[in-house]
Amino acid sequence: MRAPWRVAVVGGGIAGLAAAVRLRDRAPAGTEITVYEQSGALGGKLRTGELVGSAVEFGAESFLMRDSAGGESAAVALVRRLGLGGRIVHPTVGQAALVVDGGLRPIPGGTLVGVPGDLERVATVARPAADADVDAGRPLLGARDDVSVGALVRARFGDEVVDRLVDPMLGGVYAGRADDLSLATTMPALARAARVEHTLVGAVRAAQAAAPRAPGAPVFGTLAGGLSTLVEAAAAASGATIRRGAAVRELTPTGAGWRLTVGPTREAELVDVDAVVLAVPARPAARLLAGCAPEAAQGVGGLDYASVALVTLALPEPELPELSGFLVPSTEGLLIKASTFFTTKWGHLRRTDGLALVRASVGRYGEERQVQRTDEDLAATVHRELSAVLGVALPAPVAGHVQRWGGSLPQYTPGHADRVAAARAALRAGHPTLVLAGAGYDGVGIPICVRSGETAAEEIITALGGSGT
Ligand SMILES: Cc1cc2nc3c(=O)[nH]c(=O)nc-3n(C[C@H](O)[C@H](O)[C@H](O)COP(=O)(O)OP(=O)(O)OC[C@H]3O[C@@H](n4cnc5c(N)ncnc54)[C@H](O)[C@@H]3O)c2cc1C
Numbered sequence: 333m334r335a336p337w338r339v340a341v342v343g344g345g346i347a348g349l350a351a352a353v354r355l356r357d358r359a360p361a362g363t364e365i366t367v368y369e370q371s372g373a374l375g376g377k378l379r380t381g382e383l384v385g386s387a388v389e390f391g392a393e394s395f396l397m398r399d400s401a402g403g404e405s406a407a408v409a410l411v412r413r414l415g416l417g418g419r420i421v422h423p424t425v426g427q428a429a430l431v432v433d434g435g436l437r438p439i440p441g442g443t444l445v446g447v448p449g450d451l452e453r454v455a456t457v458a459r460p461a462a463d464a465d466v467d468a469g470r471p472l473l474g475a476r477d478d479v480s481v482g483a484l485v486r487a488r489f490g491d492e493v494v495d496r497l498v499d500p501m502l503g504g505v506y507a508g509r510a511d512d513l514s515l516a517t518t519m520p521a522l523a524r525a526a527r528v529e530h531t532l533v534g535a536v537r538a539a540q541a542a543a544p545r546a547p548g549a550p551v552f553g554t555l556a557g558g559l560s561t562l563v564e565a566a567a568a569a570s571g572a573t574i575r576r577g578a579a580v581r582e583l584t585p586t587g588a589g590w591r592l593t594v595g596p597t598r599e600a601e602l603v604d605v606d607a608v609v610l611a612v613p614a615r616p617a618a619r620l621l622a623g624c625a626p627e628a629a630q631g632v633g634g635l636d637y638a639s640v641a642l643v644t645l646a647l648p649e650p651e652l653p654e655l656s657g658f659l660v661p662s663t664e665g666l667l668i669k670a671s672t673f674f675t676t677k678w679g680h681l682r683r684t685d686g687l688a689l690v691r692a693s694v695g696r697y698g699e700e701r702q703v704q705r706t707d708e709d710l711a712a713t714v715h716r717e718l719s720a721v722l723g724v725a726l727p728a729p730v731a732g733h734v735q736r737w738g739g740s741l742p743q744y745t746p747g748h749a750d751r752v753a754a755a756r757a758a759l760r761a762g763h764p765t766l767v768l769a770g771a772g773y774d775g776v777g778i779p780i781c782v783r784s785g786e787t788a789a790e791e792i793i794t795a796l797g798g799s800g801t
Contacts, residue, residue: 354789359789378560386681494510658671767791
């Protein structure tokens, strides 16, 4: 192996940047890391912007503090590794609501993404089906099986629990439907428990017991100053050469490593490296893999994505309830899918001038046309629907911002994890120095994508001949 190693990270989202930091920490000293990002900015779905002088998230807002085994999440560990631990803040108001029959009801606690372990506790919002969750003498799921979350929960708890609780909660994260989304990928802890337990109540309780939470321990955190500080700190700590506006268009195996074709066709640049972390969404990854690893391309290329728009409004002295926000079941017929009252939820965003910052997310899988409305239309509709849900005539906004995230949220159907495992096995067998990382493969969310990038970096280090540290 030529020394020093040359590693390309394709994709400057959080997965790619976490991979770059891990390479810097664990690969031999002197390793040349280059991050290629096609857009003009690093961070991917992490983007902090500015509205009326406040640092506001125009993309991802916060991260889970714990992983599904109860330990510190990979996002928190990375934040600390980058020296940003002191900036972690938690919601000052954690209670959110659900829209039920046009009005707000507090989201019942004690559920796993809306799936209850205690049916009594959700009775204010949904009546579970009576006696359907019976022990049939075998685990709910076979050892290698996967189902949609909706199929499992409907069969055991009935439609109302899915339509009023699980669907809006999953929709808030994936902009997709419980009836389409894979249990194994979107709720891995519940899937693990369902392979052992005979009832859904039993599986939810087992999953909750496997990741005990200290009473009062915060579930979410974010960074004062915005999540872009994480992006910038990761880029700096990686010591990588950062290439913005540099789309990788082709990956060609050279025998010893890889040749990247970077940039526009007429002025394409060819770069030789020893290994590649491919940290781009599944669709562009499939295009890059089609020529060199068709089997892997097929495994990841079928993943579909939902588009969403985030509408943030600055409202002068509105009457807002003491809630972090609300979720809207699709059965309510509203454009808004979820809303966050930024200045109520986050103490560090509170203002002294009476302005409130409210964000609404719009767009569900299969309804892309809603996201294509004009900014003015989206802002006006959100304003009207917020007033209706809150039962007050909200004042006119003094400022607003619309951020569209086209094709941004993966819709993992049942069997996704197996398809990705097969794609990775094909790469390992044929091209061990090309590794996939990010939300297209391992799941949505900052902690999952950080861990995915770090794991990819470790695999590259192993493939190139082990750690130098
Ligand atoms: C609106 C929204 C809100 C969210 N909110 C939260 C939240 O509050 N908390 C949370 O934990 N998660 C949240 N998520 C999910 C989370 O943000 C993502 O799962 C995660 O950021 C994905 O990271 P990634 O690095 O895998 O991909 P991305 O962020 O998509 O990064 C991939 C990068 O690759 C680049 N790229 C693509 N093709 C090429 C190419 N050919 N060459 C070079 N570069 C290329 C892209 O430009 C992009 O920058 C949210 C997602 C969305 C869309």
